[in-house]
Amino acid sequence: xxxxxxxxxxxxxxxxxxxxxxxxxxxxxxxxxxxxxxxxxxxxxxxxxxxxxxxxxxxxxxxxxxxxxxxxxxxxxxxxxxxxxxxxxxxxxxxxxxxxxxxxxxxxxxxxxxxxxxxxxxxxxxxxxxxxxxxxxxxxxxxxxxxxxxxxxxxxxxxxxxxxxxxxxxxxxxxxxxxxxxxxxxxxxxxxxxxxxxxxxxxxxxxxxxxxxxxxxxxxxxxxxxxxxxxxxxxxxxxxxxxxxxxxxxxxxxxxxxxxxxxxxxxxxxxxxxxxxxxxxxxxxxxxxxxxxxxxxxxxxxxxxxxxxxxxxxxxxxxxxxxxxxxxxxxxxxxxxxxxxxxxxxxxxxxxxxxxxxxxxxxxxxxxxxxxxxxxxxxxxxxxxxxxxxxxxxxxxxxxxxxxxxxxxxxxxxxxxxxxxxxxxxxxxxxxxxxxxxxxxxxxxxxxxxxxxxxxxxxxxxxxxxxxxxxxxxxxxxxxxxxxxxxxxxxxxxxxxxxxxxxxxxxxxxxxxxxxxxxxxxxxxxxxxxxxxxxxxxxxxxxxxxxxxxxxxxxxxxxxxxxxxxxxxxxxxxxxxxxxxxxxxxxxxxxxxxxxxxxxxxxxxxxxxxxx
Amino acid sequence: xxxxxxxxxxxxxxxxxxxxxxxxxxxxxxxxxxxxxxxxxxxxxxxxxxxxxxxxxxxxxxxxxxxxxxxxxxxxxxxxxxxxxxxxxxxxxxxxxxxxxxxxxxxxxxxxxxxxxxxxxxxxxxxxxxxxxxxxxxxxxxxxxxxxxxxxxxxxxxxxxxxxxxxxxxxxxxxxxxxxxxxxxxxxxxxxxxxxxxxxxxxxxxxxxxxxxxxxxxxxxxxxxxxxxxxxxxxxxxxxxxxxxxxxxxxxxxxxxxxxxxxxxxxxxxxxxxxxxxxxxxxxxxxxxxxxxxxxxxxxxxxxxxxxxxxxxxxxxxxxxxxxxxxxxxxxxxxxxxxxxxxxxx
Numbered sequence: 001x002x003x004x005x006x007x008x009x010x011x012x013x014x015x016x017x018x019x020x021x022x023x024x025x026x027x028x029x030x031x032x033x034x035x036x037x038x039x040x041x042x043x044x045x046x047x048x049x050x051x052x053x054x055x056x057x058x059x060x061x062x063x064x065x066x067x068x069x070x071x072x073x074x075x076x077x078x079x080x081x082x083x084x085x086x087x088x089x090x091x092x093x094x095x096x097x098x099x100x101x102x103x104x105x106x107x108x109x110x111x112x113x114x115x116x117x118x119x120x121x122x123x124x125x126x127x128x129x130x131x132x133x134x135x136x137x138x139x140x141x142x143x144x145x146x147x148x149x150x151x152x153x154x155x156x157x158x159x160x161x162x163x164x165x166x167x168x169x170x171x172x173x174x175x176x177x178x179x180x181x182x183x184x185x186x187x188x189x190x191x192x193x194x195x196x197x198x199x200x201x202x203x204x205x206x207x208x209x210x211x212x213x214x215x216x217x218x219x220x221x222x223x224x225x226x227x228x229x230x231x232x233x234x235x236x237x238x239x240x241x242x243x244x245x246x247x248x249x250x251x252x253x254x255x256x257x258x259x260x261x262x263x264x265x266x267x268x269x270x271x272x273x274x275x276x277x278x279x280x281x282x283x284x285x286x287x288x289x290x291x292x293x294x295x296x297x298x299x300x301x302x303x304x305x306x307x308x309x310x311x312x313x314x315x316x317x318x319x320x321x322x323x324x325x326x327x328x329x330x331x332x333x334x335x336x337x338x339x340x341x342x343x344x345x346x347x348x349x350x351x352x353x354x355x356x357x358x359x360x361x362x363x364x365x366x367x368x369x370x371x372x373x374x375x376x377x378x379x380x381x382x383x384x385x386x387x388x389x390x391x392x393x394x395x396x397x398x399x400x401x402x403x404x405x406x407x408x409x410x411x412x413x414x415x416x417x418x419x420x421x422x423x424x425x426x427x428x429x430x431x432x433x434x435x436x437x438x439x440x441x442x443x444x445x446x447x448x449x450x451x452x453x454x455x456x457x458x459x460x461x462x463x464x465x466x467x468x469x470x471x472x473x474x475x476x477x478x479x480x481x482x483x484x485x486x487x488x489x490x491x492x493x494x495x496x497x498x499x500x501x502x503x504x505x506x507x508x509x510x511x512x513x514x515x516x517x518x519x520x521x522x523x524x525x526x527x528x529x530x531x532x533x534x535x536x537x538x539x540x541x542x543x544x545x546x547x548x549x550x551x552x553x554x555x556x557x558x559x560x561x562x563x564x565x566x567x568x569x570x571x572x573x574x575x576x577x578x579x580x581x582x583x584x585x586x587x588x589x590x591x592x593x594x595x596x597x598x599x600x601x602x603x604x605x606x607x608x609x610x611x612x
Numbered sequence: 613x614x615x616x617x618x619x620x621x622x623x624x625x626x627x628x629x630x631x632x633x634x635x636x637x638x639x640x641x642x643x644x645x646x647x648x649x650x651x652x653x654x655x656x657x658x659x660x661x662x663x664x665x666x667x668x669x670x671x672x673x674x675x676x677x678x679x680x681x682x683x684x685x686x687x688x689x690x691x692x693x694x695x696x697x698x699x700x701x702x703x704x705x706x707x708x709x710x711x712x713x714x715x716x717x718x719x720x721x722x723x724x725x726x727x728x729x730x731x732x733x734x735x736x737x738x739x740x741x742x743x744x745x746x747x748x749x750x751x752x753x754x755x756x757x758x759x760x761x762x763x764x765x766x767x768x769x770x771x772x773x774x775x776x777x778x779x780x781x782x783x784x785x786x787x788x789x790x791x792x793x794x795x796x797x798x799x800x801x802x803x804x805x806x807x808x809x810x811x812x813x814x815x816x817x818x819x820x821x822x823x824x825x826x827x828x829x830x831x832x833x834x835x836x837x838x839x840x841x842x843x844x845x846x847x848x849x850x851x852x853x854x855x856x857x858x859x860x861x862x863x864x865x866x867x868x869x870x871x872x873x874x875x876x877x878x879x880x881x882x883x884x885x886x887x888x889x890x891x892x893x894x895x896x897x898x899x900x901x902x903x904x905x906x907x908x909x910x911x912x913x914x915x916x917x918x919x920x921x922x923x924x925x926x927x928x929x930x931x932x933x934x935x936x937x938x939x940x941x942x943x944x945x946x947x948x949x950x951x952x953x954x955x956x957x958x
Contacts, residue, residue: 221957235950237943239935240707242699259953263945270931272942274706278699279732286692286699286729287706293690294668295936296707297943316693406954409947414940447936448668448688448704449711453632455665458681460691470681 018109018208021089023053023078025209027160028088030095030102031153034066037094039178040153041072042401043189046174047157047166048076049222049403052214056082056519058400058596063247063339069098076211082402083520084596089209090164092156093120094134103127111207113159130204132159137199141191151192158196165210168197221406225397228368229327230256231407232375233299234263237414238325240298242276242287247339248395249301249329281306285313285388288324293459295447297379301327304346305336307353314388315354316461318484321434321443323382323389323417327375330394332594341594342395344515347569350390351543357481361491362390362543366518370541371397372407374496383417385491386442394564396596397516418444425452433457433468434480441487488544495542498549501525504534509610510556512549514540514570517562517597524602531603533610535560540570545577553582560609562589562602625661625857633658635682640675645797645823646745650682652800653714653743656807657684660855667712668704672697672726675752675825676718676745695726698733701740702924708934709925712811713740719760720750723778727759730780734787734816739923741810741817742789744780745797747825748836755828760820766833780820781915782901785894790815790918792897794911796841797823802912805851805880809914812855812878815923822910835910846904848913850883875919882914891917 027044031037038059045057056075062068075085087107093099093114103112103123113130114120121129134152142148154175161171172190179185229252233241238260243253257275264272278284284300291298302310307328317324330346332338352358361381363374374391382389418438420431425446431454434443443466446455457468464480465471501518502511502525513521518539525537538552553559553574561571568588575583589605591597623629633654638647657667664686671677673694680689692700697715705713722730722744733742748761757765760780761773784792791813795803803821810817822841824830830837835844849870856877870882872891882891890896897916904911931938 219958221954223957231950231953235944237940239938239943240703242703263949264943266931266942268931269929271929272931272935272938274928274930274935276702276706278702279728282696283699283702283729283732286696287703289692290670290690290700290703290705291707291936292703293700294704294707294711295934296703298703298707312693313696313699320690406958407950409950410944414944446688449665449708449934449936451663451665453665453686456686456688458689458691461693462691 021209022212023076023214025076025090026085026088027074027076027090027092028102029072029092029156030098031070031072032066032095032097033061033064033068033070035094035153036150037070037072037153039150039189040157041074043154043171043174043178044157044160045074045401046177046222047161047171048074048211049217050170050173051166051211052217053211054078054080054082054216055403058084058396060595061340069095078214080216081519081523081599083523084598086598086600090160092160093118094153094156111209113156113163128207130159130163130200132156132196132199137195138192141195142188147188151188154189154192155196158193158198159200161193162197162200163204163207165206165212168194217403219406220403222401222403223368224251224399224401225365225368225371225393226252226329226399227255228371228407229301229375229391229393229398230259232372232378234259235410236297236376236379238273238297238299238379240274240288240291240296241300242278242284242291242298243300244278244281244284244302244306246303246306248331248399249303249327251399252301252327252329281309282313285310285324285326288326289313289317289322292323293448295449297383299325299327299379301329303329303331304333307346307350311354314360315356315358317388318354318358318360319461320459321386321445322459323386325378325382325389325391327391327393329398330392338594340395342516342564342596343592343594344392344394344517344564345566345569345592346392347565348567348572350392351573359488359544360388360390361385361488361495362392363496364392364514364541364543365397366515366539366541368397368402368404369407376410377496380412380415381491381494384415384442384494385487386417386445387487392515394516418442420444420446420450422450422452422455425450425455430454432466434464434483435466436483436486440490441483441485442490492544492546495544497546498541498552499539500536501539502535502537504529504536507534507536508557509533509535509606510552510559511535511537511562511606512540512552512559512570513537513562517564520597520599520602521562523599524606527599527603528606531607533606535606543573545574549574550578550582553578553585557585558587559585560587560589560606562597562605564591564597566590566592624658626663628658628664630654630658632686633664633684635680635685638679638682640678641827643826644675645747645821645825646676646679647682648797648800649743649745649803649821649823650679652803652807653683656804656811660808660811661857662712662811667714670697670701670704670713670715672717672721674718674721674750676716677721679716679745695721695724696729697721698726698729702733702736702738705738705740705925706928707936709739709930710934715740715742717742717744719744719746719748719758723759723780731783731787734784734789734818736924737788737790737815737921739814739816739925741819744818744820745823746780746820746836747823747829748777748834749825749829751825751828762835765835768828768831779901779905781818782898784816784818785897785916788816789818790921791817791914792916793818793914794820794822796845796912797821798838798841799845799912802847802851805853806914808853808855809874809878809880812874812876813919814875814926815918815921841910844908844910846909846911848889848900848911848915851914852881852883854879854881872917873919880914891915894918
């Protein structure tokens with residue numbers, strides 16, 4: 001027993017009316033940041049996951065340590081839709097600052113669980129209110145006031161478990177997972193959840209929104225994109241990391257450091273990797289280039305402001321042809337922008353980063369699984385192409401938890417690209433660093449320390465000839481930059497190809513999206529079909545593009561490019577690459593308010609433009 | 613036909629000739645102090661018997677940063693971007709801690725655009741030799757003041773520098789560099805001894821070498837001219853360096869010399885010219901530099917040495933083999949590791 005009176009007051013059991021809704025709703029938890037609601041929300045999401053039901057979670061948080069409003073939404077979808085949904089049917093109102101506005105936003109027939117002292121029940125009559133005395137319930141569970149503040153959140157997990165029929169053993173397993181099986185933490189959190197459950201069971205009937213067990217999550221995992229990217233780097237064989245902390249990319253490196261400490265220490269306890277926290281992003285990319293030139297597999301991770309600082313060194317890497325792997329976990333720009341909100345606004349600035357004629361390959365993961373896979377492939381590609389390569393994720397993909405198939409162990413062995421050894425030089429006698437001997441635009445390189453008198457070459461960002469000697473000759477310059485263009489053509493054949501995600505017979509229109517926009521577009525395709533609009537959907541996974549993109553555009557009358565920026569950056573990149581006759585077919589659906597894209601935005605955008 | 617036998621070719625202890633340490637022909641101005649420094653670098657690596665393939669050269673942008681092309685042609689080199697040589701060097705040294713690193717920078721490349729990275733390199737005590745070819749002027753852009761130009765010094769066009777100079781040596785000592793000295797490109801003996809000792813040192817070596825710019829800063833009124841240096845140079849001591857592999861063949865008067873031992877066992881002898889100078893005393897070194905500045909002297913010599921401080925790469929707990937050489941069996945964990953991690957996320 002929790003020790004307080006939880007007996008229902010006769011005749012006051014709150015009943016929600018309306019049609020039952022099973023496995024198709026969203027929960028919004030409104031809290032204050034720094035209050036420790038993250039764990040409770042993760043437990044709630046995992047409990048539903050353990051019930052075998054498709055679920056997704058998104059954290060909308062401020063650029064602040066404590067005290068500002070934060071909202072966590074959990075979407076439950078039997079059809080497997082995981083994009084953000086405009087409205088939530090279930091509100092958990094824990095933040096006095098936003099409670100009134102949050103309640104007013106609920107659609108009719110929704111429901112609200114709230115902290116009893118907030119007295120929200122007078123705000124609306126078309127929504128059932130569930131008042132919960134969180135402080136009273138948590139007091140007997142947690143003697144220390146600090147712990148109480150955190151455990152209040154676990155109480156709403158218990159309340160929702162009763163209301164939504166989430167089974168308690170799943171909640172308890174989720175708690176144990178959340179706290180890595182630590183006994184004491186698990187016990188108090190389970191006690192808090194039970195206290196909430198017990199109170200709700202005594203006072204409320206289950207709501208009309210319920211979770212019913214399915215079998216959609218067998219063998220699946222829950223993971224965020226930054227952790228997935230870190231795993232990609234681990235299994236990609238990274239050896240040198242240099243980084244400067246910046247939201248939302250920091251957790252990628254921090255997770256990677258934890259993984260390396262565990263998995264990359266030799267028998268004598270020595271590290272087979274090195275991490276340098278640099279003085280700024282200029283130094284971060286500089287160290288990556290220095291390490292990579294010297295034979296290590298090196299990477300950094302950053303976001304928009306860091307990318308801007310990396311422009312100078314990226315040009316050096318491009319022109320001196322030094323591999324580098326750079327993760328850009330995008331946030332809202334320009335300038336400091338909205339550091340904790342998501343966007344796809346760095347596409348153009350990354351593709352052409354630095355002065356002069358520069359173009360960089362970019363990988364565009366559209367799932368946590370691809371964050372892992374591209375995280376591995378990025379090193380092979382950067383070393384094969386001998387150039388800085390960017391992986392463009394975003395805050396939504398990187399920092400939110402996603403349900404995924406487990407990751408597959410890399411099939412291909414590590415590819416270090418065209419590197420000549422001492423033995424090769426013994427046979428060849430000498431080599432020319434920038435000579436295109438294979439016709440793919442990529443020369444052969446040697447690594448410093450190669451014990452051969454002709455191994456050395458002079459890496460520089462100034463003009464050079466095939467022998468890497470200083471040259472201001474117009475012929476040498478043109479030869480060099482034309483070869484670099486050929487190298488980018490080689491990249492087209494090596495980077496991940498687009499995926500035809502949906503094909504509708506006779507579709508006259510095509511949709512194109514990439515990255516985290518995928519989920520809203522996948523859902524919108526179904527919504528459009530219901531409205532009688534057949535659309536094919538091609539998901540891009542990398543730049544430079546291959547022929548498949550041009551063919552897709554050529555095969556449709558109108559092509560909608562859906563992306564999360566103001567200036568239709570992907571559309572602009574595509575226009576540079578396709579025939580003028582096809583470029584006029586392109587239309588854009590743009591979303592750039594910092595919140596993840598919703599299917600409705602895509603569907604409405606297509607419908608509106610189709611009617612024109 | 614009788615032939616005159618060739619005189620025996622002079623070789624160093626690993627059987628290489630001095631020509632094996634040379635680079636391509638300098639394109640800098642005739643008489644540029646930088647060329648003399650390149651020659652001293654060639655001699656030092658030759659005399660120390662360092663395998664050229666074990667040396668890595670780095671530089672930023674400017675006249676100084678061009679000079680790695682003019683020495684050690686068998687060594688890899690990376691001529692990077694302006695003021696950012698420290699980042700390239702740090703990444704490189706971490707990737708392969710078995711090679712020897714020498715960076716060439718200028719006063720603009722270090723004390724203006726590169727200050728941010730310079731201070732962090734010094735702070736990390738990265739194992740490398742960092743040479744500032746210091747002429748107080750931007751040569752390649754035709755003669756603007758740099759941040760090491762002395763207050764009151766005058767450009768050819770009459771412009772007077774109103775700002776105080778940054779003392780890169782005092783800064784380096786303050787920040788954590790473990791071998792800090794200043795020399796003059798025209799002082800063959802002192803510079804050679806310092807360079808050879810620098811090669812033996814494990815940690816950041818900062819050598820500020822005053823190197824007059826014959827084109828833009830070698831006139832009356834310049835404090836970085838050949839004439840000014842000859843008149844105002846104040847050597848702290850006479851330096852002699854004996855590598856660990858040589859017999860000690862010089863004798864010193866015990867009363868007037870101090871001997872310091874470098875990490876590889878090499879000895880450096882500092883023959884006193886003036887007061888009892890102890891290069892292991894950090895605070896005294898900073899004070900001595902400040903005093904010389906007050907007296908308008910250009911103090912040269914070895915100011916500070918700490919051979920015991922672990923270098924950046926020593927303190928990282930790295931495996932013995934260079935990270936750059938690790939095979940896939942070491943760098944990619946096995947399939948069962950991924951499976952176990954996946955289980956954690958279920």
